[in-house]
Amino acid sequence: MKVYVLTAFAKDGAKLLEESFGAMTEAEAKQRGEEILQQNDITQTYRCTSSSGKLILFHA
Structure with missing residues (x-):
């Protein structure tokens, strides 16, 4: 299992989220990352x- 890090930033550069998680494939990591973003209502x-x-x- 590989470790992935999801980081989100505000427009002023402040860090809104930094979360590490494990996934077996890149596709699984992408799906998990999108779920975390939705759960935290992050669009930045x-x-x-x-x-x-x-x-x-x-996403910029």
């Missing part, structure tokens, strides 16, 4: 990266 800038630095989700 966000990114989700793998432990190797690969960008899985991004």
Whole structure:
């Protein structure tokens, strides 16, 4: 299982969310990241990266 980190930012650059979670595949990580964003009602800038630095989700 790989570790992924989801981070969301406010327009002023303040960190709104930083959450780590595990997933077996990138598709599973993308789905889990989208669920976390919906649960926290986040539509601002966000990114989700793998432990190797690969960008899985991004919105500016």
